[in-house]
Amino acid sequence: MFNNFLRENKIAAALLTVLRIYLGYAWLTAGWGKITGGFDATGFLKGAAANPVAGPNGIVYGWYVSFLKAFAIPNAELFNVLIPWGEFLVGLGLILGCLTTAAMFFGLVMNFSFMLAGTVSHNPTDILMGFIILVAGVNAGKYGLDRYVLPFIRKAATKKEHQIQS
Template sequence: MINTWLRENKIAAYLLTALRLYFGFAWLTAGWGKITGGFSAEGFLNGAIANPVVSHDVAVYPGYVSFLETFALPNVSLFNVLIPWGEFLVGLGLILGCLTTAATFFAVVMNFNFMLAGTISHNPTDVIMGVILLAAGYNAGRIGLDRWVIPFFRKLTGKQEVTAHKTA
């Protein structure tokens, strides 16, 4: 019932737009601050490796720490580009309502990576907002560019457009 309401209701579309704009502004400003402020992930990665999330003196996410040591840190210059531009583009997509589901997916993936590295902050709240937007699907971007972009992609790929029930 709640899923149908999230995915098809017009009132839900307006509420999701407000959530999407708030969430998008947070991502956009975080990314822009890093793009213009000379961001480097090296200190964060070194800190996450040196102080992993532990329980009873054992690393809770040893596979993630290994990923940071063996891939992320040696390729820090790649992450210095991916993180700020990823945050900025996620924010832009959410604000414009363009490819909203994809933007939300990448927002949730980034939030989980930040949490696995030991940063809590507002990340759990962001994951909850992201899950709500993901559950809403197309309705989250209906009041935005997805109104035209999604039908265009469906036509381009030859997939039949799915029409939502009209509910108040």
């Protein structure tokens, strides 16, 4: 019942619009601050690997520490681009309501990455709001560019499918 409300109701679409613009603004400004402020993830990545999330039985996310050491730290320059631009584009997508579900998915991936690295901050509330937007699907971008972009993508995909079948 709640899923139907989120996915189909016009009032829910309006509330989701406010929520996604709020969350989008937070993502956009965080990304822009990093883009214009000379962001360098190296220290954060090394710190997260050196001080992993630990519980009573040792390191909780050993696989994530391995990922940081084997891939993220050696490729810190890549992350210096991906993180700020990813945050900025997630924010832009949410504010404009353009590819909203995809933007929110990637926002959630980043939120979980930050949490796995041991940063709590506002990530839990962002994740909660993000899942609400993600569950709402198309309705979250109903009052945004998704209203025009998604039918265009569907039409192009259908046309491509017909070409493949021919």
